[in-house]
Amino acid sequence: MKGEQKDKLLESYRQGKSSLEEEKMLREGNRDINAPEAEWLRFADQNRKEAPFNLEKEIIHALKKTRGAKRRLYTLLSSSAAIVIIVVSLTLLKPWKRTEMEYERKVALYQEALEMVESAEPESINKEILYEDEIIIIYLETENE
Amino acid sequence: MKTDEFIGKVVSLAPRIYPLVERLLGSDEKAKDAIQDTMLKLWKIRNKLVSHPNLQSFVFLTAKNHCLDILKRRKPFFEDIGQLDIRDQNRIDMEYEDQEHYNFIKEIIYSLPKDYREVMVLRDIDGLKYEEISAITGKSAEHLRVILSRARKIVATKILEIYNYERGTER
Numbered sequence: 407m408k409g410e411q412k413d414k415l416l417e418s419y420r421q422g423k424s425s426l427e428e429e430k431m432l433r434e435g436n437r438d439i440n441a442p443e444a445e446w447l448r449f450a451d452q453n454r455k456e457a458p459f460n461l462e463k464e465i466i467h468a469l470k471k472t473r474g475a476k477r478r479l480y481t482l483l484s485s486s487a488a489i490v491i492i493v494v495s496l497t498l499l500k501p502w503k504r505t506e507m508e509y510e511r512k513v514a515l516y517q518e519a520l521e522m523v524e525s526a527e528p529e530s531i532n533k534e535i536l537y538e539d540e541i542i543i544i545y546l547e548t549e550n551e
Numbered sequence: 552m553k554t555d556e557f558i559g560k561v562v563s564l565a566p567r568i569y570p571l572v573e574r575l576l577g578s579d580e581k582a583k584d585a586i587q588d589t590m591l592k593l594w595k596i597r598n599k600l601v602s603h604p605n606l607q608s609f610v611f612l613t614a615k616n617h618c619l620d621i622l623k624r625r626k627p628f629f630e631d632i633g634q635l636d637i638r639d640q641n642r643i644d645m646e647y648e649d650q651e652h653y654n655f656i657k658e659i660i661y662s663l664p665k666d667y668r669e670v671m672v673l674r675d676i677d678g679l680k681y682e683e684i685s686a687i688t689g690k691s692a693e694h695l696r697v698i699l700s701r702a703r704k705i706v707a708t709k710i711l712e713i714y715n716y717e718r719g720t721e722r
Contacts, residue, residue, distance in 0.1 A: 420707070422700035426678060433675075442710035443703065449656040450675040455582075457569035464583065465562050465590050469554075472591060 416441055552597040561593055561600070561610055568614045570677040571687075575618045575634065585621060589614045608686030611679075615687050659709045667702040670695055 416439065418424045419432055432439065433454070436447040458464075537544040552560075565586050573582035593600065593613060603609055660668055666688070673684045674695075681692040690698070 420700065420703055422696035422698075422703070426680065429675065430678070442707040442714065445652060445656055445710045446659075446675070446703075446706050449653060449660075452653070453574070453676045454678065455570040455573040457566035458579070458583070461565050461569060461583065461586070462558075462562055465565055465587055466558060468587050469562075469590065469594055472594070 412439065416443060419443065552601045557594065557597050557600075560606055561597075562590060564607060564610050565590065567679070567683070568611060571611075571673065571679065572614055572618055574672070574677065576621060581621075585617055586614065589617045592617070605682075605686070608682060611683050611686045655713050656706075656710070659706055659713075662709070663702055663705060666690075667698055667705070670698045671702040671706070674699055 412435075415424060415428055415432060419429060420443070424432070432443075433447045433451045436444045436451060439447065532548045534546040534548065535543060536546055568586055568589070569582060572585050573579060576582050576585055589610075593610065600606055600609070660671070663671065669688060670684060670690075673679050673687065674681075679687075681695050684690075684695055685692050688695070
């Protein structure tokens with residue numbers, strides 16, 4: 407930086423009209439400045455903190471981690487909800503009981519059928535033998551009421 | 552706001568926020584955590600950010616407020632965004648003379664009115680743009696230029712006084 411250019415820059419710095427780029431030049435070249443501002447610019451340069459080069463990457467990583475955790479939470483919640491729905495449905499509908507009822511019904515129907523067959527048979531019949539020899543038997547049937 | 556847009560418009564500001572946050576909180580780790588927390592806060596409201604008229608300023612303001620919230624938990628708390636790094640009390644890597652000069656400058660900066668110091672530190676140490684300082688301080692860019700010019704002149708005059716004193720002339 408030439409002397410004249412430096413003076414011009416310093417003047418615009420004093421008036422608050424310099425750009426960040428120009429101020430950076432002044433800060434970094436503070437040892438070549440023969441003005442009281444040089445001390446302040448040196449102090450500013452010593453106190454200046456630069457962001458770590460991977461700061462953005464770390465933030466993006468943290469964001470993705472949060473999103474991943476959120477997604478895992480959603481998965482966990484939806485799985486839990488599905489399990490709850492299944493358990494509640496099984497408890498309320500009891501499909502295994504329905505099979506048992508069907509079996510009971512079958513037994514009942516079988517019993518009913520049996521009763522029908524039994525009732526179709528003639529009631530106890532009284533047989534009164536009228537005549538009997540070696541060849542022939544003559545008997546009289548009377549139904550009970 | 553989609554992830555790529557959020558990264559491009561918000562996360563990309565992290566390196567610019569860092570000097571301010573690091574200076575206020577006093578350590579690299581705390582600064583990184585605070586910036587990450589700020590970004591997560593903003594991520595949660597990303598859909599509202601799409602229509603924000605001045606997103607960049609809003610990001611700076613959110614970061615500053617997050618730092619002040621952290622500092623409020625510390626006792627004692629003085630709201631002073633122009634405060635200098637708390638670790639700078641004793642810089643053992645400096646020669647005695649440099650250390651003396653360093654402390655002089657620090658005294659000069661702390662002798663400035665609070666808003667002058669804030670603006671000067673935010674611009675000259677943190678390297679922020681006028682619109683970013685405007686978002687943090689609430690002052691217009693034009694007003695900031697005036698303050699900055701005055702503050703720089705005061706500092707230069709005081710440094711000159713010290714130098715004259717050191718050279719043996721009247722202070």
